[in-house]
Amino acid sequence: MTATGRGAALTPFTSHWGGRIERALDQLLPPASEPPTVLHEAMRYVLFPGGKRLRPILALVGCAATGRSPERALVAAVGIECLHTYSLVHDDLPCMDDDALRRGRPTCHTVYGEATALLVGDALLTLAFEAVATAGAAAVGILAQAAGSRGMVGGQMADLEAEGRPREGGLEQVQWIHDRKTGALITGSVLVGACAGLEAGESLPGSFRQKLQRYGDCIGRAFQIADDCLDLTGTVQELGKNPNADRDHDKLTYPAVVGLERSLKLAHELAAEASALAEPICAAAQQWRGPDIAALDGMAPLLQDIALAAVERRC
Numbered sequence: 001m002t003a004t005g006r007g008a009a010l011t012p013f014t015s016h017w018g019g020r021i022e023r024a025l026d027q028l029l030p031p032a033s034e035p036p037t038v039l040h041e042a043m044r045y046v047l048f049p050g051g052k053r054l055r056p057i058l059a060l061v062g063c064a065a066t067g068r069s070p071e072r073a074l075v076a077a078v079g080i081e082c083l084h085t086y087s088l089v090h091d092d093l094p095c096m097d098d099d100a101l102r103r104g105r106p107t108c109h110t111v112y113g114e115a116t117a118l119l120v121g122d123a124l125l126t127l128a129f130e131a132v133a134t135a136g137a138a139a140v141g142i143l144a145q146a147a148g149s150r151g152m153v154g155g156q157m158a159d160l161e162a163e164g165r166p167r168e169g170g171l172e173q174v175q176w177i178h179d180r181k182t183g184a185l186i187t188g189s190v191l192v193g194a195c196a197g198l199e200a201g202e203s204l205p206g207s208f209r210q211k212l213q214r215y216g217d218c219i220g221r222a223f224q225i226a227d228d229c230l231d232l233t234g235t236v237q238e239l240g241k242n243p244n245a246d247r248d249h250d251k252l253t254y255p256a257v258v259g260l261e262r263s264l265k266l267a268h269e270l271a272a273e274a275s276a277l278a279e280p281i282c283a284a285a286q287q288w289r290g291p292d293i294a295a296l297d298g299m300a301p302l303l304q305d306i307a308l309a310a311v312e313r314r315c
């Protein structure tokens, strides 16, 4: 944690960038008055009000870690939020988890019907790639891998297949699923953001990229363990969705495999590992960009605050 206290670096960062994220999303989305109006209204319904906006924040931080202004990653960052929101809309459909509540409101399909919800997801997924293309071709490739059958969609498939089945694969199986279902897009967000910090013809130096990737992997895994635990301990008011959904679907979760206490311990260990990478990430960026790069001031505490917030959250 920071010397000055919990969230001392994250709070000013989110206060500064939070409003910019909302405005950039508003500009990216077609107006609700543009035909087909129901589709555009529904796309806005699922994005406003939003959730924690974790993935766009991670993309902005990934860009800042390259020593460049997060502004350069803003459009790509909100594109990732569109992709994340598509996954929530599809996940809530009756053929998937069949949930009635998301982000404190009735789910998209309960308000607009299943066919519109399906198209809302399709449109947000496509829009995401248009937006992420502003961070360059490498960023598009990273997002495609994170979101596809070797990433989020593959994880979702394995998650569905594991429902109600014996827990034979243990911790290894739950990690495999969650690293893809949740972790891939979280790591992808950090790396897409970093790509936005590149100049033409540049690529991310190996050592910097490897540390940033491991940071994202730890955050992703810790975040999902916290999610599994919150499903058991959170309230509908805190979560904005119905708790105990994993238990009701007999999902393969960390608490189902190793219990609540060990899950929380694991999440904190991963957050600590991510936190310990903050200084090495900054050192690798300085080695790349030069020691005097002012934009890296305050970067390590920010990376550390995010790691802690991923596990200490209540929503």
Ligand code: GRG
Residues within 6 Å of the ligand: 050, 051, 052, 053, 054, 087, 088, 090, 091, 096, 103, 152, 153, 156, 181, 182, 223, 224, 227, 315
């Ligand atoms: C349907 C293609 C497809 C994928 C679904 C994202 C996902 C995969 C399923 C949603 C259910 C779930 C628990 C996924 C794990 C990822 C996760 C914790 C999503 C919720 O993310 P938050 O907490 O949500 O960042 P907000 O609303 O804050 O953005």
